[in-house]
Amino acid sequence: MYVVSIRSKTMVLDTAVEDLTEEILDQPRYGFLLGWWVSPDPIPCTKPACIPELVNYVRDIRDPEHPYSLEQLSVLSEESVTVDEKLGRILITFTPTIQHCSMATVIGLCLRVKLKEFFPPHFKLDIRVAPGSHANEESVNKQLNDKERVAAALENPNLRQLVDECLYSNEL
């Protein structure tokens, strides 16, 4: 059982919460990089020229306890997004702030949920951590791109709450 305090709220997670969550919630750094996206709804865009708009769309992620955005922490930049319009594929590589950042999977999950609205549904989105930027690079990448694990994680009420707070809460 994991007990996690987020913004003075206490969430009690049942033992079924594993893998995607346990690494994250086990560690005291849980709150790092959590934040809110405060962006207008996007118009679906599939052109490489939209990359700045995309980055803008997710730049507002902030740690609830620290006034830094994704942009300020250099987690995501325009260079880290590749769009192949013809094949309908997008590759996003983000850079977790520290090698052992346990929030990497949550950031990846949030990016995946948020960007689902940005691209037409048939677009294929791959999310990876930048090469060499994370101690468990391979494992994080594998989890983030296993759609079954992602689907299951998002059905987990506690993890969903975590993600939703990142995505939709706009109060500080």
Add this chain to the structure above:
Amino acid sequence: MEFFDDGDYELREIQKLEGHTDRVWCLSWNPKTGINGVPPIIASCSGDKTIRIWEQSGPSQSWRCKAVLEETHARTVRSCAWSLCGKFLATGSFDATTAIWENVGGDYECVSTLEGHENEVKSVSWNECGNMLATCSRDKSVWIWEVLPGNEFECVTVLQGHTQDVKMVQWHPRMDIVFSCSYDNTIKVWWSEDAESENWECCQTIGESNNGHSSTVWALSFNVEGDKMVSCSDDLTLKIWEANTLRMESGDGYAPWSHICTLSGYHDRTIFSVHWSREGIIASGAADDAIRLFVESKDDSIDGPSYKMLLKKEKAHDMDVNSVQWNPVDHHLLASGSDDGTIKIWELASTSTEMPEASTESTESTASTEKKALQKLGMTTLI
């Protein structure tokens, strides 16, 4: 002579079945339908937490949703499988339970709920006799259940061995051997030498070091004889395996599976589903939205059997293809389920039947051409 020449065949879409409001994960044809005047039935399960039962009926012979099984699973229904008698449907869900549904005069009633897995159930499979059920989960275990009278299910054994999420479990078509494939990149073979005992053990682990996959193994399927197996993976390959099952059936101990062929360079995204038809055609469905069909190539090869692509159906769906299933009775019918929420029924047909208008021949001769083409398909039992 070479059967299944490239370009001779096509997958023709018969109907698109719409109704699910989320991705379709898995399909299962009812094996006791489509014969003796019983209309064909297929079950589908989805991220919308429901199972739908579809039936081909009416004068138009179109597919319609006959039942929606809901309010039993609280989360995604990941897997569904009919028992061989066609009376029971097992469904595995992310809510950690497996439900058993009984068809009572066209109504489906949940007669049993199997609990035990710690988290998401990923796959369910009945053995050939229908007296055992296997389930697997993200909790890394495979459970074998015995079917007792009165819709009771008793867990016979819990098989531990995978180091990660178990994606699929499948019984051998002729013997009580269980195969499981996993996020840990391996396939494991589980067997109890003494059929009466509960002494199940892992007889073989097929991993990267013995020609196995280098990423998540999503699914596997057997040919009709049961001496060959195909597996598909996130490593973008399909692999064919072979074992001397005759020796094993005669009681001569465990026959290990060995790699005979790897099909790579076809799908360029994760292959989620593979199914071997009774006629020897392997269908695969992947995250590249395409369906591909493979057959054994008759080219003589000193390296043993080789396989080639028969056809590819690009943009089979608008999104990932999660499940491909051949109809067990009408061997030319294929069903596919997708992230786009739809199911498609396809017919494998000869392309020569596609242009009746272009031909000045009478409809009778067109029909006869079609018949010949289907005969050709039916005759090509690939050894």
